[in-house]
Amino acid sequence: MGRLSELDKVKSCPSTYVLAINDTMNVLNGKWKLPIMAALGFGKKRFRELERDIPNITPRMLSKELKDLEANGVLKRIVHDSMPVVVEYELTPSGYSLETVLDSMIEWGLHHRKTFIGKH
Template identity: 40%
Template structure:
């Protein structure tokens, strides 16, 4: 095997590993709503009703489902406060905060894309 063929096989393996990692990431944060929820919680803690208002277009049922999945993947904390009536507050975990650079990069790209396409 010559050097070029060896390098191509190595690149192929790196490409495959990158694709696998991207699929893993999208399994956790993919879909229409999770990045929006994470982005909102990047600014401050929010109650369910606040998230429902802030994430435009999401239904209560879908928000509940997405929050449970984000909690299962240890990206958010669900804190039940002993108020009357009971209040539930959501925050990013330290692990969830590691997604913030990604949401900021996506937002920046989206703004640039909007300018490029719309003007």
Template identity: 45%
Template sequence: MELKYNPVKDCSHKILAISDTMDILNGKWKMSIVACLCYKPMRYSELLKEVNGISGKVLSRELKDLEINELIERIVLNTAPIAVEYRITEYGNSLKELTNTIADWGMSHRKRIISGMTKG
């Protein structure tokens, strides 16, 4: 049996996959949180400082969503006082290449727009 290329069906599958991805990583902050945690585990207060502009309430909600989707894990440290650290899961680490690609594109885009502004 020969497989036939069906561009409409292939496009539909990609659009569905992109939609699923965007549903999980929706919003302004989730990719930034994932990107931070891809490099090192962080405590709540560290994330609050690192993710510029996020409120505490929003950070808490985003961390819960990321944990539900198994992208990060919440670790209660055996310290006094008790501290909580967030870490990327092995599954969540599969997004590291995506965060790097998005960051690279964003830097190129910023350069392009800024250079366009100085030309005009």
């Protein structure tokens, strides 16, 4: 943690850190939000592309999670004025700012799968 020197001085976790973690978890809670964000990390995608990229997600759940992420400012829905109407989803700057977190999670998950899950 980049805040260890501050924590050493205080000897307890500041309440602002706990609130920040809770805020983050409230936005990213659930099974599907991080996979959706990871898929959008590769660029704009349409609904069906997201369905293909994320195995086992139902259209209803994808729709719900996209609405939640949009309401929390993590992604934006872009409606193109065309015939037929084309809708794309894209991460916002706030969503892209989680890229290092997602990269770390991917790295950890790949290592964990190789060293722990592969042995069981």
